Structures are given as structure tokens and as C-alpha cells.
Amino acid sequence: MVRITLKDGSQREYPRGTTILQMVEDISGKLARKSLVARFNERLVDLGTPVNEDGRLEILTFDDEEGQEVYRHTSTHIMAQAVKRLFPDTGLAIGPPIEKGFYYDFDSSHTFTPDDFAQIEREMQRIIESDYPVVRREISREEALKLFREKGEPYKVELIEALPEGETISIYQQGEFIDLCAGPHLPSTGRVKAFKLMSLAGAYWRGDERNKMLQRIYGTSFPQKALLDDYLYKVEEAKKRDHRRLGKELDLFVVLDEGPGFPFFLPKGMIIRNELERFWREEHARAGYQEIRTPVILNRGLWERSGHWDHYRENMYFTVIDDEDYAVKPMNCPGGMLVYKQHLHSYRELPLRMAEMGLVHRHEKSGVLHGLMRVRAFTQDDAHIFMLPSQITDEIKGVIDLVNKFYALFGFSYHVELSTKPEKAMGSDEIWEKATAALQQALEEKGMNYKINEGDGAFYGPKIDFHLRDSLDRTWQCGTIQLDFQMPELFDLTYVGEDGERHRPVMIHRVIYGSIERFIGILTEHFGGAFPTWLAPVQVRIIPITERQHDYARTLEERFRAAGVRVEADLRSEKVGYKIRDGQMQRIPYLLVVGDKEVEAGTVAVRKRREGDLGPRPVEEFLAHITSEIASRAIN
RNA sequence: GCCGGCGUGGCUCAGUGGUAGAGCAGUCGAUUCGUAAUCGACAGGUCGUCAGUUCGAAUCUGACCGUCGGCUCCA
Numbered sequence: 001m002v003r004i005t006l007k008d009g010s011q012r013e014y015p016r017g018t019t020i021l022q023m024v025e026d027i028s029g030k031l032a033r034k035s036l037v038a039r040f041n042e043r044l045v046d047l048g049t050p051v052n053e054d055g056r057l058e059i060l061t062f063d064d065e066e067g068q069e070v071y072r073h074t075s076t077h078i079m080a081q082a083v084k085r086l087f088p089d090t091g092l093a094i095g096p097p098i099e100k101g102f103y104y105d106f107d108s109s110h111t112f113t114p115d116d117f118a119q120i121e122r123e124m125q126r127i128i129e130s131d132y133p134v135v136r137r138e139i140s141r142e143e144a145l146k147l148f149r150e151k152g153e154p155y156k157v158e159l160i161e162a163l164p165e166g167e168t169i170s171i172y173q174q175g176e177f178i179d180l181c182a183g184p185h186l187p188s189t190g191r192v193k194a195f196k197l198m199s200l201a202g203a204y205w206r207g208d209e210r211n212k213m214l215q216r217i218y219g220t221s222f223p224q225k226a227l228l229d230d231y232l233y234k235v236e237e238a239k240k241r242d243h244r245r246l247g248k249e250l251d252l253f254v255v256l257d258e259g260p261g262f263p264f265f266l267p268k269g270m271i272i273r274n275e276l277e278r279f280w281r282e283e284h285a286r287a288g289y290q291e292i293r294t295p296v297i298l299n300r301g302l303w304e305r306s307g308h309w310d311h312y313r314e315n316m317y318f319t320v321i322d323d324e325d326y327a328v329k330p331m332n333c334p335g336g337m338l339v340y341k342q343h344l345h346s347y348r349e350l351p352l353r354m355a356e357m358g359l360v361h362r363h364e365k366s367g368v369l370h371g372l373m374r375v376r377a378f379t380q381d382d383a384h385i386f387m388l389p390s391q392i393t394d395e396i397k398g399v400i401d402l403v404n405k406f407y408a409l410f411g412f413s414y415h416v417e418l419s420t421k422p423e424k425a426m427g428s429d430e431i432w433e434k435a436t437a438a439l440q441q442a443l444e445e446k447g448m449n450y451k452i453n454e455g456d457g458a459f460y461g462p463k464i465d466f467h468l469r470d471s472l473d474r475t476w477q478c479g480t481i482q483l484d485f486q487m488p489e490l491f492d493l494t495y496v497g498e499d500g501e502r503h504r505p506v507m508i509h510r511v512i513y514g515s516i517e518r519f520i521g522i523l524t525e526h527f528g529g530a531f532p533t534w535l536a537p538v539q540v541r542i543i544p545i546t547e548r549q550h551d552y553a554r555t556l557e558e559r560f561r562a563a564g565v566r567v568e569a570d571l572r573s574e575k576v577g578y579k580i581r582d583g584q585m586q587r588i589p590y591l592l593v594v595g596d597k598e599v600e601a602g603t604v605a606v607r608k609r610r611e612g613d614l615g616p617r618p619v620e621e622f623l624a625h626i627t628s629e630i631a632s633r634a635i636n
Numbered sequence: 637g638c639c640g641g642c643g644u645g646g647c648u649c650a651g652u653g654g655u656a657g658a659g660c661a662g663u664c665g666a667u668u669c670g671u672a673a674u675c676g677a678c679a680g681g682u683c684g685u686c687a688g689u690u691c692g693a694a695u696c697u698g699a700c701c702g703u704c705g706g707c708u709c710c711a
Binding site for chain 1: 641
């Protein structure tokens, strides 16, 4: 007998060799139907695994992250099986589960198009209805190589060859289909209930652009049709919050054919932008920053000195002035270095925090441009902090605090990554380790959760990145803190120390918004265009019911404007319902309906975005309310 | 840059080889209305660009440009 301890602490005994599935059926029929995979003694295993030792058993369902992964993993095997049946000469690369579904990379003489989806889905349905058991088998390396060579699966052979010595090699079989796979999997193909193929993409083998491009098919699956429908509905809803769509609908910004990757900001978008900058200037002054502005075009010698000429050239734009080479700045730092060098600095001045709303241009590959999120010209809310080595940790912690303060104001949640030395880097390993350790220490002391992103640092130093999510849950890097020992060296920056000698300062590059453009993109999606009142391009719209109230509306408009409120009166010859609808669609925070009653009483009927009609309020009262809401930069 | 999809009035889209359409938005007129679309009229497009096939191309073919989803790369 084996003794099994369940999650709730209860214990049961079963004959040696009883499978987990048999145990679950014994425990609860309901749980058995929902069970997808199990964790036995902290290892994920198939439900069909026979148990030969005592241990802790946990049954996982679709409510568990691992349960979802296994569900999608089996789903992608089903897709691969269907594709193999329909297009037998297709080679299999890899097919993992991902956050909201799964994909499989194929190498096929057939070029897949979305028109193939229906056919593949039909075949998948057949495989599901056949309810093939999914059977695990562990085999030797030689056996595995032989099997996949015979099957003509070169990618699988390459994967096996890359597996470390002594690694267990397992294969999973369902019907005629066999795949190299660590597992675990669902017990049978019939467990997959609702699925849909979503999209198609090219993807390089092993993620390396020097390798062959494979064809990737994305799909998703759920244990119930209703969950799938719900997911698809949410995706559609999220698309309505797309900043490119809202930017157009709300007249905020636009990217035109005449300037791919070079966004235009329209009057309403400029209001948001200027409000963000105003807030930024207030907070930076408070945090002890000075503001500078450096030129957009600077000569070749500067970029050679900074290392950009050698390390960043493919992303830069160039021009020639009076037969001399110049470059359009892709970063603000070299200009900032020159500003520092305008004076001899004392240790007493440090840390010196110099901020710059710097417009940079970078040549991005055409395929990566994306609305405001990924553009070729953007404004970084940059700052360079020059400091003593002893000030590093405190300064980094100060920047982290500032980032937290900004993001909290907008109600963002975000995740943090620490990026280490890339292949193409300047400076010794020792310096990199020192810099990386300093960043790590600051994160630890702040108690921040973070993940390490190997080899993803800037060429001059490691960095802490802050990532925000867009409406479709894609993440974008916004804030970043980069520690740099290189630039001070290259530009021979010095300060005079207590000892009267010259010393080398250390530098931080940092941004909070990241790029104003990207940040506005994220903001637009985050709020679905319904910006908090302090950011809203139009804060109040006055809606007279008939022409009789036009004078009153105009008086109110003037009064609000004088109080610093962004207001407009809708004097069009339309019915209230029409004007309300229009105001709501423009996401205006407050619509003030004024009819004869309001004129009589000197009130406004307040309609608040989301909350609807709040009834009449004295003008004074409303004005006091909205001005304080704006001044406090409240999120509502 | 690479793979696949898409490109028709300002916007959303219909139109698969035979004289370019609708709704919304716009303009003009009527309407003066109490919380998400009042009615009518008018105006607006060399169908992304350039080649090619054809008696004839929005429609078929190719290249290029842009865009969307990914990959690689990045704020």
C-alpha cells in the first residue's frame, strides 16, 4: 500500500501501482471530471501515472496556472496532429503553451493562410472526438534520435541533441501522432472541449533571425465553450480600447503615411501631453532636478566619443552640414555630458540631477512600428544623475520612489526587470558586475519583485526596466534606470573631492514615463480614452436644451474658462439625447445640461461620465468640486 | 528586416472582369426638443502607387509603399 497525503492534510491508502486518476475518481467524481494534471511530491505528473511510493498529492484543474498550461499543451499537440494529417510533409519544431493559449511552429512546403484554419479545426475536432489516450513513454537518447530521424523530423533531432547528458527523454503518443515532449499532458484528447485557431505568424527557428523562418499557428482552448466565448468577447472589447483607434476617434494623435513612425499630436492630444509634462516638471523640481535642453543634431566626433558611432549606428539618422558629418541624436546622454563639463564640479554639488525632455530619433525596422508604442521619433523624460560612488544606492532608490509615485498616480500595475551585460558591450566584466550589484542592492532594499533579463542591458551599463501592459496584455518598457561607468570615463568627467584631487563621478540615466509617446499610448488604453479630469482634453461640456439657454451656456462657459477649466458649449441645433450621446462618446468627464429650470435657479444639471445624471447643483458648488478634482489630479 | 493578412470618400464597410455604392461624419435647410442618434437636401472617391494581362481592371498578375498580427530588435 502507498500512503497519499492530500492538500487538505487528509490521508488515504491505495494499493501500490494505483494510478492518480483512479485515486481522484475514488476521492470525488466531480473533481475527477475537472482534473487535468497532478502534482505529486512537488513534481507535475500525468493523471495516468501509477503511484509506487508515499507522497503528497495535489490535483490541478483549469483554475490552476499549471492546469491551463497542460490543457493548452495537449491542445497544441492536437493541432500539430491535425496539421500532420492534412499536410504530411510538415516538419515539427516546437509547440508550447503561452499565457492565453498555445502555438506550434511548423516547417511546411504548404504556406498556411487563415483560410486553412477551418479545415485544421475540423481535423482537430475529429481527433478530440476520437478521444485518443495520450501516452507517455521514456526512451533512451539513441532510441529517440533513431525514432525522429526515421520520422524525418530534423528539428526534433536537433532538440534531442541539445538535451544535456542524463536528461530523461520522453515522448507522448496520441493515435498515430508522436511528439518529443517533457509533458505532462491531459489523459486523452477528448478532454479538450473548446478551441479556436487565432492567428498566423512567421517565427525564426530558435528565435534567431539567422535561422530559417518557420510558420507559427496560434490558438487557444478552454474546458467550456462559454469560457472561450468570454475570452473572444474580451479580446474584441480590448480592441476597442486600442490607442490607435481611440487616438483617431478622440482626435488625440495620428500617424500618417507621410511619416511612418513619426506621430502627429493633434490639439487634444497636446493637452494631455502638456499636462503630463507639467506634472513631471513639478515633481522633478520637488525631487531636486534641474532642467536642460540639448540639441537634436550634433557632430560625428561626439558620437564617436560616446561609443554610439560604433555601437548604435544602425539605429541612427545622419546628415551632412558644411561637408561635416552630423548625427540626429538617438539618446540624450552625450549632450548631457557636455553640459556637465561646462563647469568644474565639487563633491559638494553631487548628486547633480539634470533632467531633459529630449526628442530622440531612432531608425526602427519597419515591421516593429506600432502606433505610439513603437515609433521613430519620441521624447524621453530623461535625466542624468552625476554622483559619488557612495551615493549610488540612495540615488537609485530615489528614482525607484519617483517611478512608484508616478505610476501610482495613474493606477498602473507593472513589473520590473533587471537587465545584465549584453554581447555588444563596452567596459570590463568587473565594472559590469559592480554596476549590476548596485542596481540589485537598491531593488532588494526597496523590497521590489523583479526578474533578471540576461544580456539585455544597454551597451554602456546594466538597467532596471519598468514594464506596463497595454489593452491586449502586451507589455511595454516604460521607465528605466541605467547605471553607467562608461560615459564619465569616455568624456573624462571629473569632480574635485574633499582631498582637492580630481575624481571620476558615476552616472545614472533614467526615465520615468520612458517616452511621452508610448506613455500616452499606454494611458489611453488604460483609461479606455476616459482620462481622469485633470488630463481630459475637454473637462466640461455645457449642453443647453434649446436656444433659449444659449446665453446662459455662454456665460457659464466664460466663467469656467476663467477658473481654468477646459470647457465648451454645445450650441448645435440638436436634441439633448444626441448631445449627451456625443459627449459620452467623447468621454467628457462632465456634461452640464441646462434648460429653463437651471437658468431660473442658477444651477447646472450634472451628468458625470460613468455615473450618469446626478441632478442639479448650484454653479458655485460644481465649480468648486471640479477645480479641486483637477488640482488634486484625482483618478475617478 | 523577415512571415502571413489587409489597403474602395474624413471614419466603418459593401462591391470578383463591363459606366464606383451605403451608413456615420461634413455643408445647407427645417425642427427648439429634459439625459446615449430629429427629418430632408446637397457635396464628397484618378478604388495605396507603378507596371503588366485584357477590347475592357476596384476586381487577375508582379514590384513597391503603407498598415495589422507575429518573429527578431527596442523607450
